[in-house]
Amino acid sequence: MTENHTLAVPAVVGVLGGGRMGAGIAHAFLLAGARVTVVERDEQAGHAARERIERDLARSAERGAENGDLSEWVANLAVSLDHADLAPCELVVEAVPEVWDLKVSALQEVERHLGPTAWLATNTSSLSVDGLAEQLRRPERFCGLHFFNPVPASQLVEVVISRHTGEELTRRSVDWVEALGKTPVVVNDAPGFASSRLGVAIALEAIRMVEEGVASPEDIDNAMVLGYRFPVGPLALTDLVGLDVRLGIAEYLESKLGPRFAPPQLMRDMVDRGELGRKTGQGFFRYDQ
CATH class of the missing domain: 1.10.1040.10 (N-(1-d-carboxylethyl)-l-norvaline Dehydrogenase; domain 2)
Structure with missing residues (x-):
């Protein structure tokens, strides 16, 4: 993404967790032209995540979605069991279950593999983004991106700003959401957001x-x-x-x-x-x- 904030998603995106929400988030970024790596906990979950995403991509192709075709989207999808494969990502969105300790450990593990210029986001629907940010080494590069289920059909994404989130990430997050063809709503961190x-x-x-x-x-x-x-x-x-x-x-x-x-x-x-x-x-x- 360039400094004039043209509407484009990061070229390389990671998604931690390939369940219903994670798969939907990966699907959205693939349609927008990103290369996406999904990290899952084991081979069975990874296989299920790939099937889920490819099924949604096929449906998008049937509906005549623009910006690419099915073969291109599938080629841009990688599924891994290794957090280290997230290292090249410009943005990683965490989408593991809504359990505090699990969220914290997952985010800390991802951050350990990311470069200093990478961005990190959580898809939490209610947990404190302030509190999660305080568990990280670079809280200014962290925010909430709350997608809605089902992600492909939903038009809304809440951009949740913690008291640590930098202004640049706030601007970029709004642009990313718009580049996905969705509408951003910016909220300050509070229980349950809006x-x-x-x-x-x-x-x-x-x-x-x-x-x-x-x-x-x-x-x-x-x-x-x-x-x-x-x-x-x-x-x-x-x-x-x-x-x-x-x-x-x-x-x-x-x-x-x-x-x-x-x-x-x-x-x-x-x-x-x-x-x-x-x-x-x-x-x-x-x-x-």
Whole structure:
């Protein structure tokens, strides 16, 4: 990326974690012309990540996506089990599960392999970017890039600025997001940022309404979709994100912001039963796997 901030992504990008979010992030950068290395924990996870990304790339090709073709995108994708393969990257986006100790150890391991001019970002949806930055040697080169699920269809990325993030990285992050064809929203670090905090608050209240017998999940979601023009209802969205993921976010927000974010017992019970949403075939709604 040049100093006049033309809209271009870094030429070489790393993604740590090739799950649903990591694969989507890799997909977005590949479509924008970057060479992307995805690092996974073992061969099985690496194989699954490659399959997931190549499937999404094929769908993009079928839809006639611009800026390249399927063979070019696939050629620009590497999947590795070695953090050292991230060394040439200009930007690495961490996308491991929302567990504090795991995030810290993953980011520290990545930073150890990066050059002094590389940029590092976390895809955390709620954890403190300030706190993560303070665990790193170069916190001024670190920020949050909160992508949304599903990444290929989502138009939004939250650029989360810690009190350590340098102005240059803030400018570049906005440009990178726009170069991906998405819209950046810049927020200062705070529990849940803007999107997760508001989204989880609405979802928790919807779950309480189901718990109290106010209305069925279908009618609650229809009220928000038809009455408030939500693209998807809060309960269907919770199924998409995963009840376990949203439970973890709610518990974190409760610890930081108080009891208004306390998870309803119904949510805990569903997680205990393995009713996690789309990924298990059952949440507030049933899904064909």
